[in-house]
Amino acid sequence: MSKDKSAGGLRILVVEDEESFIDALTVGLTREGFQVVIARDGQEAIEAFHAQPFDVVLLDLMLPRVSGLDVCRTIRLSSTVPIIIVSAKGEEVDMVLMLEIGADDYVTKPYRLRELVARIRAVLRRHETTASTPPSEAVVEQGPLRLDIDARRCFVDGREVKLRKKEFALLLLLLENPGRVLTRDVLIDRVWGSDYVGDTKTLDVHIKRLRTLIEVDPKNPQYITTIRGVGYRLEVKSSSGE
Numbered sequence: 001m002s003k004d005k006s007a008g009g010l011r012i013l014v015v016e017d018e019e020s021f022i023d024a025l026t027v028g029l030t031r032e033g034f035q036v037v038i039a040r041d042g043q044e045a046i047e048a049f050h051a052q053p054f055d056v057v058l059l060d061l062m063l064p065r066v067s068g069l070d071v072c073r074t075i076r077l078s079s080t081v082p083i084i085i086v087s088a089k090g091e092e093v094d095m096v097l098m099l100e101i102g103a104d105d106y107v108t109k110p111y112r113l114r115e116l117v118a119r120i121r122a123v124l125r126r127h128e129t130t131a132s133t134p135p136s137e138a139v140v141e142q143g144p145l146r147l148d149i150d151a152r153r154c155f156v157d158g159r160e161v162k163l164r165k166k167e168f169a170l171l172l173l174l175l176e177n178p179g180r181v182l183t184r185d186v187l188i189d190r191v192w193g194s195d196y197v198g199d200t201k202t203l204d205v206h207i208k209r210l211r212t213l214i215e216v217d218p219k220n221p222q223y224i225t226t227i228r229g230v231g232y233r234l235e236v237k238s239s240s241g242e
């Protein structure tokens with residue numbers, strides 16, 4: 001069974017309790033080529049997930065019976081399937097917690113179907129890359145950014161940029177997780193570990209300096225974006241110019 005570049009037969013579990021969303025999602029996602037299975041509450045979601053395999057899960061947070069967070073936790077006990085959390089506008093959402101319990105991305109209602117489909121495809125791509133990439137690569141590349149790990153050299157559009165040790169480690173971590181929000185805690189823990197001294201500004205200072213080195217316009221960063229109150233994300237630009 002080969003996967004073409006459309007969603008061709010990919011199975012999506014849509015966990016949603018609002019009928020208007022269910023209808024729109026079923027029609028829209030089916031048109032995009034997904035096989036859509038609907039679960040209308042958290043308990044149904046867990047049962048559906050265990051009954052058959054899925055390629056991706058779209059998970060509403062506020063659900064009858066079992067909450068979206070608990071559904072996410074339960075799925076993560078046995079699966080690495082990509083999970084996109086959906087929250088309503090104005091809902092109190094702890095994004096750090098969501099990422100910590102294993103959500104891959106999140107969207108806020110109301111959203112455009114087009115945007116949602118782009119997010120779904122992005123987590124699927126990332127999931128495939130993570131699954132197929134051997135753990136230690138000598139070179140990590142995303143768009144114009146390239147890191148030569150052994151030589152500890154960084155190139156932007158072929159031009160070498162001199163990075164300090166922590167800046168290199170920080171950029172490497174971001175490049176290894178393209179399109180994924182990395183929380184401040186994760187970045188600090190993975191780059192500094194117990195070396196991290198001083199206030200939480202240290203991370204921001206390093207990000208700021210990285211931006212002055214790699215961004216075309218450091219004040220309007222296109223590679224490293226800030227997810228306010230949560231962390232940072234390396235943006236993945238599609239080369240097709242969509």
Ligand code: CA
Nearest residue numbers: 017060062063
């Ligand atoms: Ca809901």
